[in-house]
Amino acid sequence: MYRVRLNGPDDFDGWRRAARAFALAGIAPADIVWQGDAEAGDLFAAGAPPPTADDARFSVPRAFVELAERAILHRDPQRFALLYTLLMQLRERPASLEDRADPLVRRVEGLAKAVRRDMHKMRAFVRFRELADAEGPRFIAWFEPEHHIVRANAGFFVRRFASMRWSILTPEIGIHWDGETLTEGPGATRGDVPADDPVEDIWKGYYAAIFNPARLKIGAMLSEMPRKYWRNLPEATLIPELVAGAQAREAAMIATPARPAARRGNAAPAWQALREEAMGCTRCPLYRDATQTVFGEGPVDAPLMFIGEQPGDQEDLAGRPFVGPAGQLFDRALEEAGIDRRQAYVTNAVKHFKHERRGKRRIHQTPETPEIQACRWWLTQELELIRPRIIVALGATAGRALLGKAVTISRVRGAPIALEGGAQGWITVHPSYLLRVPDEARKAEERKRFVEELREIGEQMKALI
């Protein structure tokens, strides 16, 4: 067994020297332990050194060197071993590097591709803030890369900002340019960067103005500027309000045709009829064990609609949505957020109580996709009748019913979603989640966040009406 300690996580030269010697000695990949993600030390410590072969050389395709230089920056701990395995394979079959269907080549290509993307995003998303010191202006940025790319990317910033004095700080390493030479320093924290720069406000003004609200395409934005970068981009703080305002602004630009009067005219009797029909629903087997259908309730012209998961034990008995413990918490949260529940229509994604009997108690069970699908038929008609401007899905089940696909709440929460038909959608946690958080401090925090979201929704509603 051989052990190689590299000079840092991005030490390509060290890897190359060692790999060359190992390959010449014909040592199998499984017999080598590569250590790069550790402190600097002797190249070959604790383990037999490979036979040194300083002048013996062999050639590999140039494309391999380029590929390895990038792939080695990946944070995957396997990268050194994978590259060595590929090197050995290339000695046997030099042309296999071109075979993109080869699993190993593909894996290494994948690493290199992720690194290249990370490098590109760093070039795009580093934001400097200006600071004046004795020698004049200095520019400092904070960036959190995914891979070990900072050193490899320094050249780009030198070429671009040669006449500036600048520093880019990251958790692992800091790089500094004084106009002449590049130096390296230890890792830093976000707090080491100036808190503000007056030009950022002008930039944010530009960002807001260049956005065309008639062409909202949030998915396209997210695929190129994922949320993980947002916290270090000053302009990203504007995104939620821009998105929320977009529909209102577009509606203001295009004179929206008024809602057909006849439709609204008989909305109340139509809703009544729909409810009657739902009372005898047998679209899925859940009706068998439930007491009754728990249909939505609220004004038929409500501008705001909440969708929960399904009725609970108490709702099932009362025949009304959101009256149990979670419903009470929900009422209090609405009150704190300044929303009048009487103005909102409240319903559930699934309208029968799904549960399992344990002794005398009925324990809640999460509804499954076929049940949500079956019940979506009612929800669609409720949406069609009420036509709310804002729809809030509480919990993953409601999110799925609303969007027709699985959603991860932590990912979609906090920003409005443009729905078909022009309504604004929000997805957040179900109030029963707040009851289940075990840690008291976190529970309070989660509850606060929930109320904040409701307040934001209330603001949006005021802006829309």
Place this chain on the structure above:
Amino acid sequence: MAALTTCQKLEILADAAKYDASCASSGTAKRDSASGRKGGIGSTEGMGICHAYAPDGRCISLLKILLTNSCIFDCHYCINRRSSDVRRARFTAREVVDLTISFYRRNYIEGLFLSSGIIRSSDYTMEQMVEVARSLREEHDFRGYIHLKTIPDADPELAHQAGLYADRLSINVELPTEQGLRTLAPEKNRRQIETAMAGMRSAIEDGSDASRRYAHAPRFAPAGQSTQMIVGADQADDCAIIRRASSLYSRHKLRRVYYSAFSPIPSPSSILPLKRPPLMREHRLYQSDWMMRFYGYSAVELESATDPQTGCLPLDIDPKLAWALRHREAFPVDVNRAPREALLRVPGLGVKAVDRIIVSRRHRRLGLDDVARLTQSIAKLRPFLIAADWRPVQLADRIDLRPQLPPADAQYELFR
């Protein structure tokens, strides 16, 4: 107007510029500030960088602003037309230069895309724009990207100066047909636009010719010229747009034609349709543009993919699939033997995937699994391919192939 701050002016003049689609900063000569004369700032390294994305999914690469949004023209589709009651503002050349430099230093942008409404005269406006570019290049030694929208009827000498400072020049053709231009942009004239483009083409070619022979010859617009067409403001169908784009590419050697779905603009002119911008149509046109430039389709072939009744590309499937469904005799294609041109026509195979297939098939006979590893999705490809272990039996002959295929994902836009 004097009371406006830089920030307020920026908001007005960026707002006015957002209807321009182009934001590309790629394809120019390589430069940087670390080599050559000291004290400069900026670099261009071939590939442009998108520094941010707006919620409309478009990238923000350049500071895209108007010098002024006052205009003596009255083009109906334009928010800045004389008769619009939009708020007016005007930057001095100096303000634009300072803004560009301070944004650039903070790594917000790749450079500047400057355009302008026409004030006083075309020549006067053009002079002001050239002054911005000159000051950036000469006083600040700015080596980032500059795109200038030139004015077709300005003095050719001014256009020439613009080309010496800028990476890219553009003149918008605005509307695909002459009739549309007559109705909606009465002061613009097709012949003049085309003459200016032709002049630009020869200047760009002379420039690149000279720099091939003499190392120090001044570069003239190294990133070439581009243009923009507005889609959906007039009656022109996709056939007309594709034909127009193809003729522009071949006659004026354009780098890019941009298509901009007509956006409802505040206080629109009474003769324009009021509706949502046709984003999907715009997207299909970009796809057809890609097919012309990278996949070897001619404009005539693309026309055969349009719906014969409406003359437009289908919105529910992409134009490449639409073409394949009309030309079933060309399929299936053998991945192990077909030439590159034939592979490029397989719906779902991109240029990169085709290149990977061609290199990989030298090493092994490709089965369906191999192809799946080289491409995004195999489901869409299967009916059109023959692989070592796969031969579509009836699928390609089935009439109902269209619903068989998965619906196209909502793709993000292709311009950058």
